[in-house]
Amino acid sequence: MALSYKxxxxxxxxxxxxxxxxxxxxxxxxxxxxxxxxxLLEIVVYVVLGIAWALPLKFVFRGVSRDDPEDSNTDRH
Known part of the structure; x- marks a missing residue:
């Protein structure tokens, strides 16, 4: 089941x-x-850890910054 936008x-x-x-x-x-x-190894470890947290959660963040696709009030200019 896909999560809703909200x-x-x-x-x-x-x-x-x-x-x-x-x-x-x-x-x-x-x-x-x-x-x-x-x-330098310590920097690499922290960079890898900094990226690793987002990989399994990217489905949650995908499209969140855009307007709600189900919102009927698209006149927000």
Whole structure:
């Protein structure tokens, strides 16, 4: 079952305001458990982790910035 536009919009807001900060805290704490790698490797790890959170959630964010396709009031100019 596909999520409605409003559900995707609410879910994306929840993910960005709650889920992403929690993901950042967990990622930094997990990285801190290991010995500090060389600087360039550490940058690569953080870049990969920064991209990895969005890949499984891209269906939620797709089209959220556009106007509601089911909205009949398209005269918002």
């Amino acid at each position: 559900a995707r919009r609410r879910l994306s807001l929840l993910i960005l305001l709650v889920g992403l900060p929690l993901y950042i805290i967990v990622a930094v704490n997990v990285i801190a458990l290991f010995e500090r790698p060389p600087f």
